[in-house]
Amino acid sequence: MLARLEAGTAVILEIELQGARQVRITMPEALLVFLAPPSWDELVRRLVGRATEAPEVIERRLATAKVELAAESEFDATVVNASVEEATEALVGLMGLSPSPR
Template sequence: MDGTAGHPGRLLVLSGPSGVGKSTVVAELRRARPDVWLSVSATTRPPRPGERDGIEYFFVTREHFDDMVARGEFLEWAEFAGNRYGTPRGPVLARLSAGVSVLLEVELQGARQVRAAMPDAYLVFLAPPSWDELVRRLVGRGTEADEVIQRRLERARVELAAEDEFDTTLVNTSVQDVCGELLALMTSTARS
């Protein structure tokens, strides 16, 4: 989504509790609108089945990640469930200064860091249709041990309580509907 020539793009930050469907929404948005620039985060966690380096994430070692932190290369970063995640600063700032709107998918801690670093960022909270549905999604993944799932559920309660920190909330009852709402927000925030 290109902005007006000479005007910076807008930064849209998508966050919400683990298991709410952020990655699914981002994958659908990529499929439906390949012209939208989605920031790719770096992570120290191993790839899940089907994930590709440089597409879903940049998969890096903990040592490489630490080097990037030391050099100030992240717009935001956090440790979650024993792994680190971060948004490389350079590509985001380059797109914004070129007038291209950017979508970040980050956890709550990252959204707070982005808000502190870039107060004009527009924060979108992705909420589950219900607590029971969120639990079903987390347990249904089958990719994590029970203790990891329990930590994610405990954290999800805290993350849900932070909804008021965001500029708007979208309820993930339909991935296609959420994608449409995000695209509308990207268009409206790029012009405001």
């Protein structure tokens, strides 16, 4: 990752809250983007609708999500994940890149 950054290549890290906090400390110039659900209800609907996890796992994930949502202000920007396409477009825009032709 560091070699790519030194070469001027944009790097995207998919990390949890603690990882983002570490990046903020070690690389204060990094742009931290918070990926948020459209709403709490939608987050619950998505997790339950997958039907791939036990109820206690969903409860644990929702508890973690509450902590993460409360930390949104620690990030430089927020992208609402209404759809993969819209979230990708917003992220590309934040990075100052041109979207690829469709």
